[in-house]
Amino acid sequence: MRLVYSIALCLLLAGCASECDIINVRDHVSPDGQRIATVYGYTCYDTTGYAKYVDLHRTGKKMRHPGNVTVVGPDDVVSVAWASLTELVVSYCYGVSRPGPATTNIDSVTITFKDTPELRGTQQ
Secondary structure, X not given: OHHHHHHHHHHHHHHHOOOOEEXXXXXXXXXXXXXXXXXXXXXXXXXXXXXXXXXXEEOOOOOOOOOOOEEEOOOOEEEXXXXXXXXXXXXXXXXXXXXXXXXXXXXXXXXXXXXXXXXXOOOO
């Protein structure tokens, strides 16, 4: 009987395994061309939707997963825009209201976060 349960468990776990992919990659190059802010989705093809990540990296370097700036959930929206050579503005709209991240600095770039309700309903 243990053998039957073991085989059933293995089949169940194998059936739940799925591949995940990075999708909807959007690069935003800084005005001086030295850095790239990448917004992308990460999906495992389930019914919950997918998280969106933001990664800041130097031009010529590979994007990292998970991103080093922020992540938002399946019901949230995020977009980025360069305000200057050294300032990145991350606009977000959460599906469920909660406080946003604090201003931070990565690789000499100041990153500010802006709650932007008008993004609601967009596919960013």
